[in-house]
Amino acid sequence: MTMIEASNEDPALAFSRVKLAYGGQGNDALILDHVSFDVMPGQITTVVGPSGCGKTTLLRLAAGLIRASGGHVLQHGRVIDGLNTKVGFVTQESNLFPWLTTLGNVEFPLAIRGVPKKERRERAMSWLQMVGLDGFENHYPSQLSGGMQKRAAIVRTLVYEPEVVLFDEPFGALDAQTRMSLHHQLLQLWHNRRNTMFFITHDLVEAITLSDQVVVMTRRPARIKEIVKVPLKRPRNVFEIFLEPGFDETYAALWKHFKGEIKQN
Ligand SMILES: Nc1ncnc2c1ncn2[C@@H]1O[C@H](COP(=O)(O)OP(=O)(O)OP(=O)(O)O)[C@@H](O)[C@H]1O
Ligand SMILES: [Mg+2]
Incomplete structure (x- = not known):
């Protein structure tokens, strides 16, 4: 790892002008295009974006499984340039x-x-x-x-x-009630330990329920469309999240940015 800077105020993870092209440099192969955002320590940051836009790719970069074609991914100021043993990875399949x-x-x-x-x-x-x-x-x-x-x-x-836990749509395949219980348990675990969590989902309600901020990605080649802060107080009642003050406004703000990125035909 190459040291760039470090202090307690540093983001746990920083994506800085990240470009990624799998197996080629041409525009056709471009997946991520100048993606920049921070995952702050002790917070839950979620990424939403259309299928195939490069969400799992972000986690693979953070885990050091692949390398950016341009820009940097940093953990506490250090460039991740090999397998990153300081992250845990909860994949979509339980494995x-x-x-x-x-x-x-x-x-x-x-x-x-x-x-x-x-x-x-x-x-x-x-x-x-x-x-x-x-x-x-x-x-x-x-x-x-x-x-x-x-x-x-x-x-x-x-x-x-x-140090950081990466989650790749872990609850996608579960029924709605089981999902809610798992949201509740995950937030309880987070309240006890204040882990830094970086979470991928398609589900805007899940994103609001869990997160401090939601990063909305565009279609491929993906850029950051918007970063929406979630103002809901903690602890949150995940079983009646729709009733929490601030939910409707946050959903509307997210949907405004997200709807343009999904195919409507
Ligand atoms: N190893 C690879 N080689 C070439 N292309 C790849 C590779 N892995 C992923 N891709 C392509 O990169 C793009 C982004 O993939 P990624 O898995 O990050 O998308 P995603 O946003 O997680 O999608 P989903 O929501 O469906 O899980 C896709 O178009 C995919 O086809
Ligand atoms: Mg994926």
Whole structure:
């Protein structure tokens, strides 16, 4: 990592004039075009944008899985120029190891970091309790519901306390009620730990429910269309988020920017 600058006021992640072209420099291959925004420490920042515009690509850049063709992605002032072990990545699929129990899955990242057995068991169990999965620690992933698998996947990432947690549409495949419960639990986890979270979604209500700010991307080649601050007070009642003061105005502001980016034919 190359040091550029660092202080406590620095963004946790900074995208600075980022260009990205997969496998080519021509305009046809351009995915991201001068994308700049910050993910501030201790906040939840969400990106919304049309399908295929480059949202997952942003997370892959932050994780150091790919490199920008132009500009920089920085974590606390350092350019991310290799695999970034300071982020945790919750992918769209739960990707739990089917041959390990729930407990084994949550202990796994601690085991590869050399945490002693007793401590990793205690830490894993305490995280499983926080999301109501105690009692299911000896179940295998195939014996869990979709929502339970998702909770296990989230705590498997949070258990090793990464500086920044990346979420790629983790709740997309779940029914509306399960989703609401998971929003509630995720916000409770956030209130306890104040992790920096960088969250991708298609869903504007999910974006408002969770975030401090929502970054709206354009169609490909993606630019930042607008950054909308979410004024809703915390803690938020996710079960009646529509009734929270400021919800309607925030939704209207987001929709105004988002609607022009989706195909309406
Ligand atoms: N490895 C790759 N090589 C070439 N093109 C790619 C590669 N990965 C993604 N792309 C292209 O880059 C664009 C952005 O992909 P990305 O997965 O970031 O979109 P997205 O916004 O996450 O989409 P979705 O909302 O559907 O998940 C897409 O047009 C995709 O076809
Ligand atoms: Mg994606």
